[in-house]
Amino acid sequence: MVEHSSGTNLSYRGDIVGMEGGTSLQDDSKYYDDDGRVKRTGTIWTTCSHIITAVIGSGVLSLAWSIAQMGWVAGPGAMIFFSIITLYTSSFLADCYRCGDTEFGKRNYTFMDAVSNILGGPSVKICGIVQYLNLFGSAIGYNIAAAMSMMEIKKSLCVHTSDGKDACHISGNPYMIAFGVAQLFLSQIPDFHNMWWLSIVAAVMSFFYSTIALALGISKVAENGTVMGSLTGVSVGTVTPAQKVWGVFQGLGNIAFAYSYSFVLLEIQDTIKSPPSEGKAMKIAAKISIAVTTTFYLLCGCMGYAAFGGNAPGNLLAGFGVSKAYWVVDAANAAIVIHLFGAYQVYAQPPICFRRERGSKKMAQNWQRIQS
Template identity: 55%
Template sequence: MDTPSTLHITNDPTQKNLDDDGREKRTGTWITASAHIITAVIGSGVLSLAWAIAQLGWIAGPAVLMAFSLITYFTSTLLADAYRAPDPVYGKRNYTYMDVVRASLGGKKVQLCGIAQYVNLVGVTIGYTITASISIVAVKRSNCFHDNGHDAHCKPSNYPYMIVFALIQMVLSQIPNFHKLSWLSIVAAVMSFAYSLIGLGLSIAEVAGGVHTKTTLTGTEVGINLSGSEKVWHTFQAIGDIAFAYAYSTVLIEIQDTLKSYPPENKMMKRASLIGVSTTTLFYMLCGCIGYAAFGNDAPGNFLTGFGFYEPFWLIDIANVCIAIHLIGAYQVFCQPIFGFVEMKCAQRWPESKFITSERAVNVPCCGAYPVNMFRLVWRTAYVTITALIAMIFPFFNSFLGLIGAGSFYPLTVYFPIEMYIARVKIPKFSFTWVWLKILSYTCLIISLVAAVGSVQGLLTDLKKYQPFKTE
């Protein structure tokens, strides 16, 4: 008697668009997941790696890069297995990082996870607003110098471009969820490759040109221009830059939730993580090491600016435009979990509200019918507006990102994946595996604290010279 009913449900066209838990059917593959990861990881942080290697030197710099690559990949595989619980293949799906922690650990750790994740995501979106405007201003400056000479007064304001960036994000933020974001991540990933390759090519040309630069095994040297304490602070900041350049765990579960249910999501996510982290490490190693070889111990914070605003101005313009386009996509990758969390909570709190729950189809030229939700329209527009205003009021906010990253890297990338693995597999206390996992966890905690100290020192330095709404 049950068979006809089952067959009826299977043949129902509405059921074909639903997943095993009644939600919208997922269509993501390891390719789209890899694109999301590359978009999230190869951010503008790649541009600071030449500076980071310069602080650490030829021995410690590449070693730290490789160490964090291995740590990030290892903990991401642990986190991928926690997506379904209690079984990593047949268990119940958990849609967010908080859901995963709730299923595996529970208690106050869920709130700690939420605070670490969402504070980091908000900070990153504000930082990306600043960084994208800086890249467009760099294009304006290089064109100004090219047209008017190298002595021209070329100091355009960042603020109009922050507003333009925010307007673009207001439109893109209406993309309903991560499942509809794959095309934007692929475009952003291509852009990240483009500006990394341009910077790499210019660095190789600089080295091949025979320009003499001083590099050392231990990096920048204490002397007239660098005190011993500044060397320590810079070393701390460099370790922090490298550690946080790999941190994509804040969005890993949300990325995994876009994958099709077969093949198993954890296997596909591990493949995507391997591709994403390997690709990232290759680019980081090339850009960091060759950038250091090109500029030596005087490597700038952004190695694209080390080539000046002059010639080849058109190539540096292309690189900076690619950075801006990449950050447009990366902003969406990092803000979608915030949007999803707030909208889910509001729908649970006010399930009868038409303003929150109802959608209507609107015909968009060249795109067909597009679902519009009034709450999503108002709330997401308000979020983008607020982040843009904060970026405009505190344009040095990038200094906060190191501090925010220090507070989120350890719990989200290391602590929770390890603790959930220990709880899920039921590893005996003081066994060999338990001990070395704990050693790894505490080592990363110390690194996060060290990076936080360096970030606070950098923040205090920025505050001393801060002048609101002043064009740099």
């Protein structure tokens, strides 16, 4: 808090610059939003890139296996069902960005702000634990997935260089460490407002490797000369009844996880400029993003199942790893790594910002003690 020469007290909080009397430091509203923060510049398209980066992960490559567990009817049906549920819940969450008035109410900058202002009480701690465990787990998963893709590239090059004579045992530890070190630098990005470029690059990469997987699936179907798979998926007899049930539930879990981005929805929405209202823009972006991702999911999952049938691998690219087109698979794995750099940051931003804010408050309190 500092005192202006005119006697008016001004408050500074991060990117917030405003007057206690409620008027903006700048009369021109093109510099500041209604809450005193620097004008948000996000559009429907940057919002779509954030959502697609968060939603389309390397998990898209496991969808062929998931469909194989359920078959041609239940598999695609489950994808469409979860896409509708995701769109429905996204609409509700988008309306939680502002309290009361959907255009001029108090903003909830984060998922936890919404929980605190709308639910309050014990729900804050419970939802906070669930959110950060989910985000923390996703970040660990992305680290492992990126390391595995880098290992596949190294192994592929090793096998083809040695003409298959070398067993090419690759350790993942150096790659996980390298990915973690890179994230230390990327985590210096202040917030979602400043990482739009990374999300766009990551979204493009997700389309790139998904398209490669789709193209390889089509070529495999053409090579087989028939469409593999059945209406009910892996049959009992090939697996035990218990394995069939477990496989179906695991496949449903994979599909449900493939649509998970609710924990960062409000953080993404806080980047959108207005007018139109942030809620309207977010709903449009969610419709576009979910439609695009569902289309890619159906294409990749169904084509992978058509190519391999009940033998669809857990990672679709693994089915083509020893083919003549190994360099195409390597390019897809490289795209996965680049995409996961952005996806990691999308999921890591909320806990990073939380720790940054807590650290800033602690430093401010210590500074006040020193001055007093």
